[in-house]
Amino acid sequence: MRRTRLFLLIIAAGSMITACRTTRTAGGGALNETHVVLEPDSKYASMRIPALVLTPKQTLIAFCEGRIGNASDWADMNLIMRRSTDGGKTWSEIKVLDTMRQGPVGNPTPIVDERGVVHLLYQKDYKEAWYIQSVDDGKSWSQPRNITAVYDQFKPEYNWKVLAPGPGHGIQLHSGRLLAAVWLADSRKLTPRRSHSPSCVATIYSDDHGQTWHRGAIVADSSALIPNPNESQPVELSDNRVLMSIRNPSPLKRRAFSVSTDGIAGWTPARYADELFDPTCMASIVRVSDWKPQGKPAIVFVNPDSRNIEKHPRANLSASISFDDGNTWNLHQVLSTGPAGYSDMAAGPGGVIYCLYETNTQQNKGFNYSLVLRKFNTKWLEQTSKQK
Numbered sequence: 572m573r574r575t576r577l578f579l580l581i582i583a584a585g586s587m588i589t590a591c592r593t594t595r596t597a598g599g600g601a602l603n604e605t606h607v608v609l610e611p612d613s614k615y616a617s618m619r620i621p622a623l624v625l626t627p628k629q630t631l632i633a634f635c636e637g638r639i640g641n642a643s644d645w646a647d648m649n650l651i652m653r654r655s656t657d658g659g660k661t662w663s664e665i666k667v668l669d670t671m672r673q674g675p676v677g678n679p680t681p682i683v684d685e686r687g688v689v690h691l692l693y694q695k696d697y698k699e700a701w702y703i704q705s706v707d708d709g710k711s712w713s714q715p716r717n718i719t720a721v722y723d724q725f726k727p728e729y730n731w732k733v734l735a736p737g738p739g740h741g742i743q744l745h746s747g748r749l750l751a752a753v754w755l756a757d758s759r760k761l762t763p764r765r766s767h768s769p770s771c772v773a774t775i776y777s778d779d780h781g782q783t784w785h786r787g788a789i790v791a792d793s794s795a796l797i798p799n800p801n802e803s804q805p806v807e808l809s810d811n812r813v814l815m816s817i818r819n820p821s822p823l824k825r826r827a828f829s830v831s832t833d834g835i836a837g838w839t840p841a842r843y844a845d846e847l848f849d850p851t852c853m854a855s856i857v858r859v860s861d862w863k864p865q866g867k868p869a870i871v872f873v874n875p876d877s878r879n880i881e882k883h884p885r886a887n888l889s890a891s892i893s894f895d896d897g898n899t900w901n902l903h904q905v906l907s908t909g910p911a912g913y914s915d916m917a918a919g920p921g922g923v924i925y926c927l928y929e930t931n932t933q934q935n936k937g938f939n940y941s942l943v944l945r946k947f948n949t950k951w952l953e954q955t956s957k958q959k
Contacts, residue, residue, distance in 0.1 A: 602948040687708065692736040733767055734755055741805065776834060809896055844900060856871070876903070892952065
């Protein structure tokens with residue numbers, strides 16, 4: 572699923588650094604900064620599958636898979652995180668949240684609730700689901716709790732062999748419900764390399780602040796229209812409905828969407844957004860509540876829009892904005908012209924948007940992935956749009 576390679580970008584090698592290439596556009600309070608968050612080092616060959624949240628205390632918490640030895644989905648890996656209390660300029664030391672003796676631990680899917688509690692869903696070996704939480708902005712975490720039984724509730728309807736939440740952040744709805752997208756695969760291949768297809772997308776949720784979790788309905792199953800839907804992300808709309816952004820490998824190469832009134836049932840048939848190219852890659856979506864040029868909160872969508880870049884399936888990280896609850900998309904702005912893959916976003920006060928994304932360097936043994944934070948604001952998006 573994540574095998575498509577990102578292409579060459581030269582970044583200084585060495586130990587992890589806390590900031591680089593800080594830039595700020597001039598005029599009108601527009602903001603555009605870039606900071607390196609995680610790089611390969613002597614322990615981790617690659618940093619992949621980013622997730623990002625911003626707490627009420629304005630602490631950024633970045634999660635990812637620290638892959639050991641290589642960038643494979645099946646590499647040995649640790650689930651790791653770093654914190655920033657200054658808007659991404661500097662970061663704490665790496666903290667390992669969970670690991671296995673052998674195999675993958677990942678797909679971090681964090682949710683921040685209105686109390687500031689950070690809930691984190693993740694998987695082990697793509698066959699076990701786990702949950703932890705932090706009540707102090709990520710400084711400390713609860714003991715991991717196995718919640719695979721929640722996914723087992725799908726088995727009478729969908730006999731999965733592979734499970735994974737997210738990746739990327741989940742959300743808390745206006746009702747207080749904690750909601751995360753998950754994907755399941757009814758693999759035709761067996762261990763040790765279980766296939767990630769055929770697949771479907773669903774949700775899991777908690778109505779008691781993470782104490783118990785439950786399954787929602789299947790959002791989209793593999794079909795001729797939407798083949799093998801997988802890594803998806805929800806966003807709450809202005810009328811409290813939930814819009815699900817769905818990755819899929821359709822020949823149309825367009826992002827798919829479905830809508831539910833409560834995030835757990837009654838999902839509409841998936842439809843494609845003609846304006847949003849999808850190179851079959853995880854993408855991020857976020858609501859910017861205080862940006863309402865047309866009366867509704869803006870929805871920002873980011874992915875590698877590589878439609879015009881021959882032989883570069885994951886590059887040209889771009890932001891698209893909807894001012895009408897995802898019905899149409901415009902203001903397509905390029906965030907980075909280089910290689911780019913998975914991303915996750917968090918929206919802060921004053922129209923500030925943080926985007927954590929993958930890029931890569933090419934080494935003798937293959938591709939090594941780094942994570943970069945792009946910090947910008949709505950004024951920058953509007954300004955760059957007017958300059959075009």
